[in-house]
């Protein structure tokens with residue numbers, strides 16, 4: 001099957017039911033995409049497919065049609081760049097293991113809702129888990145990035 | 153020790169002698185001159201031996217032996233060295249270094265003695281020093297107990313200062329200029345004419361000369377890093393997807409493995425059928441390991457799928473099969489021959505007629521860091537390499553030596569970044585398993601990854617505990633408190649059974665967070681009962697205090713309520729420790745405390761626990777609406793004596809509060825059929841972002857000693873929440889998780 005990841009086309013030969021997560025990590029070396037639960041509970045595996053946040057443990061690679069983007073994509077969206085900057089400025093990460101997924105989820109939130117309300121942030125970000133409890137800073141970083149994007 | 157061995161001859165490794173030829177702990181001459189007879193044989197010259205700074209032609213590497221599981225200690229350790237060494241934190245490399253007895257943890261032993269942390273009298277201090285000696289001989293290079301900062305505070309700054317002065321001496325010998333005329337700045341020695349000699353250029357010379365033995369540490373007003381806002385050295389990598397963790401280990405020719413172990417922890421494998429698994433694509437090998445099977449494949453997911461397909465016949469778990477039986481054992485443990493400790497026995501509770509009898513419970517909990525446990529092992533002729541995130545590299549080294557039959561010095565442990573731990577990586581079972589698996593594929597690196605389900609099924613849990621208490625009130629005051637706590641022993645399970653260290657005496661974790669609280673209640677007793685061994689248990693962020701803080705502070709709140717007193721005022725009246733008073737007063741001021749009742753459908757709760765020597769007070773405010781309880785806001789005041797990095801500090805405190813609240817609200821592990829019932833985050837829920845309140849933090853610096861803050865914010869969170877729910881609803885919660893009794897929005 002064919003898979004386009006971060007602008008690069010790959011031909012992969014895997015089972016039809018291998019989740020995208022494991023194709024990315026173990027077949028293509030995209031280890032910035034993390035495994036946390038495998039059952040849609042944590043969001044550590046979040047990537048973008050055609051601009052939408054997707055839990056990569058929940059889609060079969062064989063079903064992916066659009067382009068997959070991970071946090072290390074060489075042509076990040078404006079939102080992704082702004083979020084990474086805000087994440088650094090607010091020093092959000094503790095262990096950091098969840099943060100690639102958090103940032104990817106936030107990027108899709110901001111691309112759909114450029115100026116999200118507190119409730120909209122809460123609702124969108126409830127999908128991901130942070131065991132270290134960095135939620136207050138995640139919230140602050142998203143607001144900051146939204147502000148910056150709006151002001152640009 | 154590969155790295156040190158390879159580069160020692162042509163580079164300058166301060167403390168080469170100490171790493172390669174025995175152990176010397178030079179910083180003692182600065183710390184406590186000659187008070188400990190066991191340390192008296194250190195010569196003053198040995199002060200120079202500090203194995204924390206490595207300089208070679210490529211630059212400066214700071215050795216940060218305490219493991220980073222997300223709490224930012226690589227950063228903190230590097231900052232402490234850099235403060236004296238005059239290097240740019242952004243420009244230096246850090247390396248966890250090899251496992252070595254030289255990196256034993258001085259601060260950990262301080263928690264093993266039976267004195268409350270606020271007791272700094274002669275006997276308590278002497279005991280702490282004496283305990284230090286066995287810790288040294290055991291070479292316990294452990295990260296835990298919020299000890300990194302207290303342990304590193306002096307020794308890393310001294311290491312930096314010794315390196316700096318030795319580099320100046322080298323520069324002096326080369327240039328002929330007296331060291332008093334030399335300065336250091338940004339990785340270089342500065343000569344009087346302003347010219348620079350880079351540390352890298354001085355390394356060869358410095359390696360030849362005797363390191364400087366006596367240094368003076370800088371005064372606080374000279375600090376450039378300590379106490380200032382800093383950017384954590386790992387923050388960019390962790391915000392851009394660049395940070396690799398143990399689970400991301402990759403090497404040429406690597407194989408991917410998993411294990412399937414008896415879900416009845418420690419039970420036998422009676423037999424298995426791997427025929428279906430072996431036929432699956434990518435599966436290289438399925439084989440027996442003690443208590444289970446290992447699967448080696450060419451992809452992690454294929455290994456997981458194959459493990460699922462192996463049919464196993466499991467032996468019984470070596471503990472009661474059902475959760476109710478575990479509780480039964482605890483409830484039968486309040487008997488004299490199971491009494492483990494009575495470290496608090498003030499006044500005479502026996503002589504009183506006590507009332508207000510209650511029973512409290514705290515559940516088993518899983519650590520569940522977001523990165524499932526893993527380890528990569530390469531077994532070769534005469535050498536083993538291990539790549540893993542671990543808090544106990546020395547234990548892992550010894551265990552891998554056992555599994556592979558090689559001497560310990562041939563086992564090379566490479567410590568990698570951890571995606572959380574909360575105590576999980578104080579256990580090295582996964583490393584033992586990885587070595588067992590890698591023995592089946594000698595010559596190739598094998599990465600063992602546990603599935604989330606396997607990780608939780610084989611976690612060593614926080615123990616369950618049960619508390620029974622009575623008390624007395626009168627004249628609007630709390631007069632008596634008699635508390636008995638029964639729990640299985642963490643120390644016996646973790647250190648005894650799994651590390652073979654028989655630690656005599658009572659298990660402090662059964663009562664820590666309850667017996668050692670700074671209150672002068674006239675009749676006040678805390679008794680610990682050691683329940684017989686149940687499921688294997690371990691240290692969970694804040695250890696005993698994570699449960700006992702809930703027991704003590706919830707029950708004290710009940711008595712205060714019965715006395716008709718104010719929760720803050722009564723605690724202040726009873727409090728005998730000045731630092732603890734300060735945090736109580738601070739949290740009262742921050743929250744504008746005016747009692748728990750703040751209007752219809754709302755309530756506030758207060759709790760304060762001293763753990764790991766750190767008093768931490770929290771006020772939680774909740775509202776109780778139709779959809780359930782909502783946590784509106786939390787105020788935290790905590791005193792660690794000295795805040796090294798305010799940004800990291802504040803993040804850790806907030807994370808600790810979330811950890812305490814999130815588990816108190818939702819989490820428990822229960823047994824059925826000998827196995828845990830919760831194997832993933834669907835059945836082991838935790839606070840989500842939308843449930844997270846605003847948290848306001850104040851770090852005080854009035855305490856007499858510098859302390860760590862990884863754990864102390866956890867214990868008071870649960871009781872402050874329970875007390876707030878009581879204030880809002882009149883419902884007293886005596887068992888965690890609270891979600892069994894109330895709904896949360």
Ligand code: FES
Pocket residue numbers: 034035036037038039040041042043044045046055056057058
């Ligand atoms: S690994 Fe995909 S949601 Fe957790």
Ligand code: FES
Pocket residue numbers: 093094095096097098099129130131132133134222522571572
């Ligand atoms: S930072 Fe550790 S899980 Fe989120």
